[in-house]
Amino acid sequence: MKNTDYDDFEKKFAQRLTSLRLLKGVSARSMSLDIGQSAGYINNIENGKSMPSMMIFCYICDYLDISPRDFLDFDIDDPCSSNDFLCMFNDLDHEEKATVISITQQLLKNKL
Template sequence: MDESYISERLAQLRTQMGVSARDMSLSMGQADNYINNIENRKSMPSMQNFLCICEYLKVTPKDFFDEGTTNPALLNELITELKPLNNKALENLLNFVRELQGKKERVG
């Protein structure tokens, strides 16, 4: 993973949120070109600003660097919605997801 990963991942996650670089910059209390400069590799965020970026994007720092998760904010929202479900509902959903993926193994 190199320096370009941060700029590319930031652009990916920001675009998934449907927010412009300018709007994100201003919402974070930064200059209007702050996010654009990071995405264009002109600057890198400080650790504090990186954490603010993650908070704005509704992802953890771990999620930000997890290349296997294409939309961590949506996944986190889904997990939040699943937490209150009972075991039977979770098993049914797991079976449904496995069917969507073409897997035949069933739970329950």
């Protein structure tokens, strides 16, 4: 990976952490302390001054109730809602799923 790719990843990571933390409604300081780190830890990540270790990244994901995979999928704005929807969708039978798909297609069609 080129340095520019890594720099871009760090920026996206920091933005993702900030947006997910805000969705949860907690301060950076509170989150830092809740995961057992110094008061400025999350703030340093969000400001691009540091990156978490793999273990701390897992703590962050647990704290935010998100899988590491969903955290790193920068294209999903609200992964918790997406996951909730998928869990509910998976509980439907075939006919109900077809109905949901049809409604979704109509909504998207009307959006264009």
